[in-house]
Amino acid sequence: MNVLEPPRSEAPTSDGAFAAWLADRAGRLLLRVRAEHGHDDPAALKRAGDRASHQLLRDELARCRSADAVLSEEDDGARQVWATGTAGSPPDRLGADRVWIIDPLDGTREFSEPGRTDWAVHVALWQRNAPTEHRLVAGAIALPAQGRTLGTDTPPPRPTTVSGRTIRLAASRSRPPVFLSELADEVGAELVPMGSAGAKIAAVVRGEVDAYVHAGGQYEWDSAAPVAVATATGLHASRIDGSALRYNEADPRLPDLVVCRPELAAPLLAALRQHRVLTPATATAAG
Numbered sequence: 059m060n061v062l063e064p065p066r067s068e069a070p071t072s073d074g075a076f077a078a079w080l081a082d083r084a085g086r087l088l089l090r091v092r093a094e095h096g097h098d099d100p101a102a103l104k105r106a107g108d109r110a111s112h113q114l115l116r117d118e119l120a121r122c123r124s125a126d127a128v129l130s131e132e133d134d135g136a137r138q139v140w141a142t143g144t145a146g147s148p149p150d151r152l153g154a155d156r157v158w159i160i161d162p163l164d165g166t167r168e169f170s171e172p173g174r175t176d177w178a179v180h181v182a183l184w185q186r187n188a189p190t191e192h193r194l195v196a197g198a199i200a201l202p203a204q205g206r207t208l209g210t211d212t213p214p215p216r217p218t219t220v221s222g223r224t225i226r227l228a229a230s231r232s233r234p235p236v237f238l239s240e241l242a243d244e245v246g247a248e249l250v251p252m253g254s255a256g257a258k259i260a261a262v263v264r265g266e267v268d269a270y271v272h273a274g275g276q277y278e279w280d281s282a283a284p285v286a287v288a289t290a291t292g293l294h295a296s297r298i299d300g301s302a303l304r305y306n307e308a309d310p311r312l313p314d315l316v317v318c319r320p321e322l323a324a325p326l327l328a329a330l331r332q333h334r335v336l337t338p339a340t341a342t343a344a345g
């Protein structure tokens with residue numbers, strides 16, 4: 059879906075359309091930041107992109123969804139794990155009924171590299187009374203450099219299965235799990251290195267790859283919106299042990315996941331079972 063930028067006042071009322079509208083707006087801003095800064099100072103470009111997108115998302119959420127809580131990668135203390143005995147008061151989001159889980163710039167590294175299109179903006183809505191285990195009721199992935207936004211308001215159709223060709227398995231280009239090459243050999247897959255969890259899950263949604271497997275570290279904001287879109291499309295999404303992905307937890311770490319065509323879930327999870335025994339799921343090739 060391509061969303062033309064509407065005037066500020068015309069934020070959609072439905073949460074799904076609002077998520078897509080908001081992610082798209084932040085994406086357009088990031089394109090401007092990238093064009094204005096250039097790539098001479100990648101660290102400064104990353105900082106500028108993170109801040110600009112976070113501020114836009116925060117401002118619009120405060121303006122249009124003021125009663126809801128927010129969990130953003132760029133919030134101070136976002137990575138804090140809350141447990142009984144933790145000093146201070148728990149974050150608002152833990153008592154809220156509706157929480158927007160946002161990653162203002164996923165694939166920050168790729169954003170700072172010229173010509174790369176594998177970076178994204180994630181906007182998801184978690185709702186306490188939702189009927190699913192992940193409780194994500196709306197979400198959108200903006201892929202600004204690809205000129206598209208995928209969202210739950212108009213989920214793309216599930217990609218058709220192409221039989222007889224090699225399975226394509228998307229993997230982090232900078233932090234792939236150590237076991238991934240072996241796993242790919244075992245299931246007869248080729249690895250497709252890519253940046254950004256959102257870009258990789260969007261590639262599964264669009265049928266450009268068949269699966270995405272990650273282990274070794276991530277946070278809720280890295281996968282919430284992409285998982286909302288993937289499951290709305292009918293794809294499988296779980297932890298690599300097959301258990302449910304859960305969001306708005308006291309511990310925001312969500313270190314591993316598998317997103318794939320439904321028919322690949324059983325063989326991939328069976329192969330992953332062996333590797334989880336052999337390799338701690340927290341290990342990555344590059345640390």
Ligand SMILES: Nc1ncnc2c1ncn2[C@@H]1O[C@H](COP(=O)(O)O)[C@@H](OP(=O)(O)O)[C@H]1O
Nearest residue numbers: 163164165166230233253254255274275276280
């Ligand atoms: N081992 C790890 N620990 C923490 N975060 C990780 C990680 N591996 C990947 N991620 C995060 O997951 C997102 C996708 O990573 P990758 O591009 O390597 O697939 C990135 O988000 P950000 O770009 O928002 O920081 C990255 O920081």
Ligand SMILES: [Mg+2]
Nearest residue numbers: 161164165280
């Ligand atoms: Mg991220």
